[in-house]
Amino acid sequence: MSDITTKMIIDCVREVARRDVSGDTDIFTAGVDSLAVLRCRALLKKWTGVKVPGHVFFGGRTPEGIVDLIGADNAGR
Amino acid sequence: MLVVEDSPLYSAEFFATGDPWSYLAQLRREAPVSLHRRADGYEFYALTKHADVHAAYVDHTRLSSAYGTMVDGSYLPRKDSASGRMLIVADQPEHAAIKKPVKAGGFNRTMLARIGETVRRNIRTALDGLAVGDRVDFSRVVAPALPMGVLEVLFGIGATDAGHLLERTRTMIGYRDAAYVGGSSLDSLVDAQLEVLDFIEELIDDRIASGADDDMIGMLAQLVASGAMSRDVALLNGLNVAVGGNETTPHTASLVVTTIDAERDQWRGVVDGRVGADVATQEFLRWTSTNSYVQRLSVADFEVGGQVIPEGSFVTLWNMSANRDEDVFERPDEFVVDRRDNKQIAFGAGMHRCIGAPVATLEVQTFVEELAEWDRAFEVVAPPRRLYSNFMLGLTELQVEVVKAKALVA
Numbered sequence: 001m002s003d004i005t006t007k008m009i010i011d012c013v014r015e016v017a018r019r020d021v022s023g024d025t026d027i028f029t030a031g032v033d034s035l036a037v038l039r040c041r042a043l044l045k046k047w048t049g050v051k052v053p054g055h056v057f058f059g060g061r062t063p064e065g066i067v068d069l070i071g072a073d074n075a076g077r
Numbered sequence: 078m079l080v081v082e083d084s085p086l087y088s089a090e091f092f093a094t095g096d097p098w099s100y101l102a103q104l105r106r107e108a109p110v111s112l113h114r115r116a117d118g119y120e121f122y123a124l125t126k127h128a129d130v131h132a133a134y135v136d137h138t139r140l141s142s143a144y145g146t147m148v149d150g151s152y153l154p155r156k157d158s159a160s161g162r163m164l165i166v167a168d169q170p171e172h173a174a175i176k177k178p179v180k181a182g183g184f185n186r187t188m189l190a191r192i193g194e195t196v197r198r199n200i201r202t203a204l205d206g207l208a209v210g211d212r213v214d215f216s217r218v219v220a221p222a223l224p225m226g227v228l229e230v231l232f233g234i235g236a237t238d239a240g241h242l243l244e245r246t247r248t249m250i251g252y253r254d255a256a257y258v259g260g261s262s263l264d265s266l267v268d269a270q271l272e273v274l275d276f277i278e279e280l281i282d283d284r285i286a287s288g289a290d291d292d293m294i295g296m297l298a299q300l301v302a303s304g305a306m307s308r309d310v311a312l313l314n315g316l317n318v319a320v321g322g323n324e325t326t327p328h329t330a331s332l333v334v335t336t337i338d339a340e341r342d343q344w345r346g347v348v349d350g351r352v353g354a355d356v357a358t359q360e361f362l363r364w365t366s367t368n369s370y371v372q373r374l375s376v377a378d379f380e381v382g383g384q385v386i387p388e389g390s391f392v393t394l395w396n397m398s399a400n401r402d403e404d405v406f407e408r409p410d411e412f413v414v415d416r417r418d419n420k421q422i423a424f425g426a427g428m429h430r431c432i433g434a435p436v437a438t439l440e441v442q443t444f445v446e447e448l449a450e451w452d453r454a455f456e457v458v459a460p461p462r463r464l465y466s467n468f469m470l471g472l473t474e475l476q477v478e479v480v481k482a483k484a485l486v487a
Contacts, residue, residue: 033157033158033159034158034267034270034271034274035158035274035309035312035313037267037271038271038274038275038278038312041271053264053268053271054267054268054270054271054272055263055264055265055267055268057267058263058264058267059264
C-alpha cells in the first residue's frame with residue numbers, strides 16, 4: 001500500500017471530481033462525495049493494484065492525511 | 078408550543094431501553110405539535126397525530142425530502158450530493174423521473190409474483206431447518222429470510238451474494254449499534270457503503286454487457302447504457318432499494334414473533350383460518366411500525382395542527398405515534414389481530430410512500446401464512462434486545478425455542 005503517493009490522490013481527485021486540490025486540502029470540503037471516493041478507489045486500484053478501504057479517505061480527509069493513514073494501516077499489520 | 082430541551086426523541090438509548098410509545102402518547106394528548114432541541118443547537122418539530130402526519134406527507138411541495146430523511150442521517154446537515162438523485166432524498170420533478178423506471182423494473186406485477194415465490198421458498202427453508210427443542214436467535218437465523226428473496230429477484234443474484242449484501246446494509250444502518258459492528262463505527266459504515274456500491278456497479282456492468290433487462294438492476298443498467306440515466310443515479314438508487322428493503326422487514330418479522338408470543342389467543346384465530354393473513358398483516362404493520370419517523374425540511378411556512386412551522390425548519394413525522402392515534406384507531410394501544418378498516422401509516426403516504434410497500438407487505442403476509450401453517454412455533458425464552466436506533470424499531474437479538482404448534486395455541 002505504501003506505493004500510493006500524495007500526488008496519486010491529488011490526480012485521482014482531479015480526474016473523478018474535476019477539482020484541483022493540494023496535499024493539505026480537505027477533499028470533502030472541496031466537493032468529493034462517496035461516489036467520487038468509489039471512483040477514486042477504482043483508479044488507485046488500476047494504477048497500483050491495491051484496493052484502499054473507504055474509511056482511509058474519510059479518516060484522512062486530505063491527500064497527505066490519506067497517505068499517512070494508508071501507511072499507518074500498513075505499519076499496524 | 079411545547080419546547081423540549083434535550084429531548085429523548087434524539088436518543089437511540091431511549092428507544093432501546095425506555096418507553097417511547099408512552100412518551101409519544103403523552104405528546105399526542107398534550108402537545109401534538111412540539112419542538113425538540115439538543116444542546117448543540119439542532120432542533121426539529123415533531124408531528125404525532127395521524128391527521129397531521131398524513132397532511133405533512135402529502136404536502137411535498139412545502140416539506141422537502143432533499144435535506145435527509147433521518148435526524149443527523151445526512152453526512153452533512155444540509156442538502157448532500159445524493160439530494161435530487163436518490164429517491165428517498167429527491168423532490169419533484171426529479172423524484173418522478175427516478176421513480177418511474179425503478180417501479181417499472183422492480184415492482185411490477187411479474188416481479189412481485191417472482192418475489193413472492195422466492196420469499197416463500199426461503200422462509201420454508203429457514204423454518205424446515207428447525208426442530209422442536211432448538212434454541213436460536215430468530216433475528217439472525219430466520220428474519221433475514223424475508224428480504225433475501227427480494228434481493229435475489231430484484232438484483233438477479235444468488236442467495237450467497239444476497240446474504241453478503243444483507244450483512245453490509247445491516248452495518249450501514251446499524252452502525253451505531255455494537256451488536257452489528259465492532260470497533261470504529263463510522264469506519265465500518267463507510268467501508269460497508271462503498272462495498273455495496275462496488276457490488277451494484279459490478280452488477281450494472283454485467284447487465285450492460287449482457288443486455289439483460291429482466292430485473293430491476295437490468296432495467297437501470299439499460300437506462301445507463303442508452304444514456305437515459307446517469308451511472309451515479311443508477312448506483313444511488315440501487316443502494317436505496319437494497320437498504321430500504323433489507324433493514325426493515327427482518328425487524329418486522331422479529332416483532333411479529335414477539336407479538337404472537339404475547340397474544341397467543343388472538344394468533345389462534347389466524348391458525349384456525351378465522352382471521353385472514355392479509356387482515357392480520359395490516360395489524361402487524363400498525364403494531365410494529367418498524368420505521369418510526371421520517372424527517373422533512375420546510376421550504377415554506379407550514380401550517381399544521383393549529384400551529385405554524387416556519388420556513389427552514391426540520392419536521393419529523395412520527396409514524397409510530399400516528400399508528401396509535403386514538404382519534405383513528407379504537408383501542409389503539411391493543412393489538413387487535415382482526416382490526417377492520419385499518420388505516421395504518423407504517424409506509425408513509427403520498428408521493429414518497431415506500432416504493433417497496435407492496436413487497437414488504439407480501440413478505441410479512443407470506444411469513445404470517447407460513448407460520449400459521451407450520452406444525453411448530455416460536456416461544457420467546459429471553460427478553461429480546463432492542464436496536465439502538467430512534468429511526469428503526471427492531472430487535473438485534475431474539476432468543477426463541479422451537480416448540481410444537483399445539484404448545485403455543487393449545
